[in-house]
Amino acid sequence: MTERTAAETAPTPDGTRYELDRDTTCVARPDAPGVLDTTLSADWAFGMGVNGGYLLALAARALGTSLAQxxxxxxxxxxxxxSRPGPAEVRTEVLRAGxxxxxxxxxxxxxxxxRVHVTGTYGDLDALDPEVRTSARPPEFPSLAECAANGALPAAFRRNAFMHRSEQLLDPATVRxxxxxxxxxxxxxxxWRLADGRxxxxxALLLAVDSLAPTAFDLGMRGWVPTVELTVHVRARPVPGWLRVSLRTRNAAGGFLEEDGEVWDAAGRLVAQSRQLARAPRQRQA
Incomplete structure (x- = not known):
């Protein structure tokens, strides 16, 4: 495992150190309360549109400017x-402030x-009761070194700009x-971690659950898998370090499939859970 160089962690040209922060920046319009201007970055585009996790993170950041939590x-x-790369606006509305x-x-x-319609409920993760009672267990992963050696992404994925925004070391058992x-x-x-050291x-959790290859590929389906709906529950603030992201589809039927996700932080805590509904690709492997 290689360490990041000084160049890889240097500030971006506009002075913002990290790409996710730069590319989710929204500027409020002084003459239009609740309306913010932004630009959807081409760096987060994949296939036929902009990545859904990035769009969710951008909308969540914009919504957070309007909420007290x-x-x-x-x-x-x-x-x-x-969505496509280029100018956009985010229109926010407060439904309840408790x-x-x-x-x-x-x-x-x-x-x-x-392009995207988001509803969110916000609170303060640092104010949550620290007691945890759970039957959930972190997924068993090979070591970082073993995944780095045997779980590389295909070249076709690495050529895509979006895949350079994060580092992904796939479990070799799920990359065949x-x-x-x-x-x-x-x-x-x-x-999983962000490539620039953030x-x-x-x-970042909202992005992580929609950053890996579609689970449809492990079912023998290939092609575009557009997201219809994505829900994320953030359960705790993650500690610094690598995240373990686990995605699973159990039912592909009627041209749609669900994808259930879990994200575990470096302290072994379940920090996010997700459920996504997506259109199944039409192409199947021979």
Whole structure:
């Protein structure tokens, strides 16, 4: 495992050190309360549109500027139309402002069309009761070194700009689809972190659950897998270090599939859970 160089962790040209912070920046319009201008970066585009996890993180950051509570606890995005890189606006609305929870909506609008519609409830992760009672256990992963040696992404993925925004070391048991040998279990697991050295936080968790290859690939399906709806529950603030991301599909039917996700931090805590509904790709492996 190589350490990041000084160049890799240097500030971006506009002075913002980290890409996710730079590319989720929104500027409020002084003459239009609740409306913020932004630019959807081409660095987060994949396939036929901009990545849904990045869009969710951008909308969540914008919504957070309107709410009194700092952290998304539960947030749901619907994607009625594909987004493209370029100028956009985010329109936010506060639905309820309580003492411990606040709820609001955010819409990413481009060319007069709603690209993403988000509803979120925010609170303060640092104020949560520290007691944990759970039967959930972290997934068993090979070591970072073993995954780095045997779980490399295919070259076609590495050529995509979005895949350079994070480091992904796939569990070798869930990467055989890349050589035409899908397991049929519908599972993808990986060690994950942002490539520029940014520590994980709630916004990064929203991105992480939608950053790996689609689990449809492990079912023997290939092609575009557009997200219809994505819900993320943020359960705790992650500590610095690699995250373990585990995604699984159990039911592909009627042209749609679900994808359940878990994210575990370096302290072995379950910090995020997700559920996604997506269109299944039409192409199947031979």
């Amino acid at each position: 700092p952290d998304p606890f539960t947030i749901t995005a619907h994607y009625p139309t594909a 003492r411990t929870l606040a709820t609001g909506t955010a819409r990413i609008v481009q060319d007069g069309e709603t 689809w890349a050589v035409g040998e899908p397991s049929g279990r519908g599972e993808i697991r990986a060690w 520590d994980p936080d709630p916004l």
